[in-house]
Amino acid sequence: MKILLMFLVLISCTTVQAEPTNAKAAAAQEAAAALQVNEEYDALIKTLSPAEQDWEGVLQENLGSFYLPIHKRQKVAGHSNAWDYINDAPDLPRVLLIGDSVSRGYTQSVRKALAGKANVHRAPANCGPTSLGLKKIDVWLGNGDWDVIHFNFGIHDRNTSVDDYSKRLEQLVNRLKNTKAKLIWASTTPIPDDKTKNQKAISIVERNEAAARIMEQNAVATDDLFSAVTPHLKQMQNPNDVHFNAEGYEFLGQQVAESILKAINP
Incomplete structure (x- = not known):
């Protein structure tokens, strides 16, 4: 019995010592x-x-x-x-997409849908919250002469107070208006309740409502992605995740492309 115990201890020690080596x-x-x-x-x-x-x-x-x-x-x-270099066709309008990882997910679908109709660029970042937008908006706009800017901020602001979110979003809208581009606000897509991530589905509803007031006051068109995709969440959104599967991003990309076409050809 004593020999057996010693043997088991030796095996245990060997296993513990091997793990750091494997990790390294x-x-x-x-x-x-x-x-x-x-x-x-x-x-x-x-x-x-x-x-x-x-x-x-x-x-x-x-x-x-x-x-x-x-x-x-x-x-x-x-x-x-999504961050491919876009070699513009000179006779087509220039479009800029600004948004977080959900926007990144549908960028390629938008390009495919608007092939031969628009040059679709993407801001060089996961654009995150409104606070980052205020710091980086000039970088994202670059030197481009934009015809249409399709933009969103929301998921990363889910724990920002609605008041602060509204103030920052209004500042961003004013900056974007200075570009003279046609602006399209994308309502933020739904998120699930998740206590482990400190996120609540209602937070997006509240921020979409606040954003809607700002867009109405500034005569900015809205691409209501929230309403469009909500009936399809079981089919298109990853389980317990804010992101979407391939079908979801294709669906969202089509919605975005349609809203951009309306702005290009009112």
Whole structure:
């Protein structure tokens, strides 16, 4: 019995000691893979036109530690994404999408729906809350002469007071109005109740109501994505998540494209 106990202790100690080694090995592999992607990305950038290189520089400064590595991996793999450089067709209107990860999710669907009808650009960020918008709006607008700007702030403001949210949103609307572009506000899509994330579904309803008042006062058109997608949440929204599946993003992209077409061809 004593020998058996000693044997079990020895096995236990061996297992505990192996875990850090495995973790270190995994971390080393991850670091090596990231280094290779960075090297391939840097080499790829050198082959691009000056305009494309400038755009990649803007993305490097603004995408952040979460989205930039994803973007780099996709570029190296030759995959298209929401932050592709857009080589404008000069005879088509220029459209800018501003919004969070939900907006990122439907960007490609909007481009597909408006192919040959509009040049669809995306702000170089996950645009997050209104507080970030006030800091970064000039970067997101860039030097572009925009015909239409389709924008949203909401999910990341779910715990911002409605009063502060309203004040910031109104400031953003005033800044966007200065561009002389046609503005389209997208109502924020629904979120589920989730105590672990400190989020309540009603918070989006409240902020959509506040935003609706601001848009009415400023004569800004509304793309009511909240109402459009709500009947389809079971089918289109990921379980217990604010994000959508492929079908959901395709649906939202079509809705956004239709609202943009109305602005282009009133």
